Amino acid sequence: MATRPGLTTGLKSLLGGFAWLFTTPGAWPFATVPLLLLFAVGGTLAALSISFVPDLVERFMGTGEGIGVGALKILVTAAAVVLSSLLAFALAQPLSGPALERIVRMQEASLGAPTRAPTPFWLDIVRSLKSVLIGYAFGFPAAVLLLLLSVVLPFAAVVTVPLKLLVAAFIIAWDLCDYPLSIRGMRVRERVRIIGRYKSAVLGFSLGLALAGLVPCLLFLVLPAGVAGATRLLFAIEHYEKNLPMRGG
Helix, strand or coil: CCCCCCHHHHHHHHHHHHHHHHCCHHHHHHHHHHHHHHHHHHHHHHHHHHHHHHHHHHHHHCCCCCHHHHHHHHHHHHHHHHHHHHHHHHHHHHHCHHHHHHHHHHHHHHHCCCCCCCCCHHHHHHHHHHHHHHHHHHHHHHHHHHHHHHHHCHHHHHHHHHHHHHHHHHHHHHHHHHHHHHCCCCCHHHHHHHHHHCHHHHHHHHHHHHHHHCCHHHHCCHHHHHHHHHHHHHHHHHHHHHCCCCCCC
């Protein structure tokens, strides 16, 4: 009997996605699409955060030069950069939806999955936008709460900063897993249900994304390699469910 996908399955799937992307030159042109968008959007938003957020904090808190004000500037600016990254992913993902879906199909073909019917360009964009909206509907309130805690309780940064990174990773994990789910023709409710049913595997995938986000050279490969890893994870889940013993007589 197949082993139920869990924490290590999610982590291994992400690592497998990176390995597959590095060894599949045919996928590289499609991988550059989200990379270029991430560089353009993320770099611009991060630069704006670094340029303007410290001044805004100073205006709000006063012109004091104490350690507290300096630390608050750093924390709020760091939080703004994290939110900028989330926004960059939110914008880059739907715009690069057709390229990411092509990576999903290539990864599935290498795994021996059945060929899925092609979908129109506009439908790829709409699917991606729906995924982003659902992910942020759950993740954005948590991110805002953690940001407020960082401002009100600066000493809690040792807890809130890792949690913000994990929340961001979980939002991205949902977005990435939605690609192989959507091309299977699943409705949104079914996609949410399967993610919830294998939440430990998705958590492992999210932890892998959070760790990858700490490595600059891997951060910009999160979308193309991550969507390949999500495809591997959903393939493992699908394989497990097909091999479940029948209930009843």
